[in-house]
Amino acid sequence: MAVKTFTNFTLFDGTGDKNENDAWFSVDTESGKLVDRGTGTAPKSEKTVDLNGEYVMPGFVNVHTHITVDPDDLGGGLGHDLSESEAAVFGFENLQKLLKSGVTYIRECGTAFDVDIKLKKLQKVGRLPKTPHMMASGQAYSMTGGHGDGAHMAYLVDSPDEMRKAVRQGLKNGSEAIKMMATGGVMTPGDFMDDPQLSVEEMRTGVEEAHHKGVIVAAHAEGNPGIQNALDAGVDSIEHGFYLTEKEAEQAIKQGTYVTPTLIAEWAIPAFGKGLLPDWEVKKAEDALDDTYENFKRAFKQGVKFTCGTDAGTPLNGFDKTPDEFELLTKIGMTTAEAYHCSTKNSVALCGIQDEYGTLEVGKFADFQVLKKDPLADVKNVKQEDKQVFLGGERQF
DSSP: OOEEEEEEEEEOOSSSSOOEEEEEEEEETTTOBEEEEEESSOOOOSEEEEEEEEEEEEOEEEEEEOTTSOTTOTTSOTTTTOOHHHHHHHHHHHHHHHHHTTEEEEEEOOOGGGHHHHHHHHHHTTOSOSOOEEEOOOSEEEOTTSTTOSTTTEEEOOSHHHHHHHHHHHHHHTOSEEEEEOBOOSSOTTOOTTOBOSOHHHHHHHHHHHHHTTOEEEEEEOSTTHHHHHHHHTOSEEEEOTTOOHHHHHHHHHHTOEEEOOHHHHHHHHHHOTTTSOHHHHHHHHHHHHHHHHHHHHHHHHTOOBOOOOOBTBTTOOTTOHHHHHHHHHTTTOOHHHHHHIIIIIIHHHHTOTTTSSSOOTTSBOOEEEESSOTTTOGGGGGOTTOEEEETTEEOO
């Protein structure tokens, strides 16, 4: 076993709320996993990398991205006009932007043409350099006329039987996660956050089929009664969940359902979109934002488990903005460390990958970022643009 040892850094390993000074760890260069770690004098190894007193923390796990959607398309196109070839190139470029920002693992939540599934196949054989680990979803699942109802973006289902067949087809195609639309949303002009869309019965059928294969299910659910419908259907995560009630939060806790708040997506539209985006779109997001903070403050105090997801690709919400999500998470009452735990602990637990990813512990992949400033001292310090990013102990950026 060939070993590379990293030395001379301050470590936040993602498990607690403290740093380890004068840290070191060793990585098996074949598996890319940590084999030893400690503080003080490091053991001798075949290769030593001195990190010059900088700060090391785990790579981010972002569980809500849309790699074929263009954040600069302010007309609400959602990638509908792209050909499959264009979507594939665009997806590859966006994966690299995610990695450069410090994201080392993503769960996709709806992709045109099943591009993420096809890119994942290339990634497995080493043909997709400088890209994060990926849990591919393929196309989402929507009702006719529902959120995300567009060419090559979603399976259109209008009954439990249609959902069953569509999910089975998605799983056959290679979906590793399933994304369903329980409500309307911000970006589509014909629906609203409180419009219920897929029914409990339709979603429950999809959940049943996905869980037969050990595949997790996410539900786009911004308002009510859609959030309640998704919870009753047994989904594994509520995406957005802006109008989560106290009762729904209790049900989520009881069921073990995670909430992915995607605060940056909601915040970016009123922050940057006035004069650029349609007035109706800005108003939808702006009206919801204050309510969102209050609802999530209450839910966090109750004990809801939040994950890290940004909805990357939505308007003005680029693939470099994952670091910005953590500052917004602190606005709902989290400490800096608790905000990072949404990624290092909760996101990986949702995805069932906690044994190999998320924290920098022995036996897990050495996926990490190197920063000039202490990430625990100030949540803004993770926004460093020229950070070093490593996958399996090998530098990518």
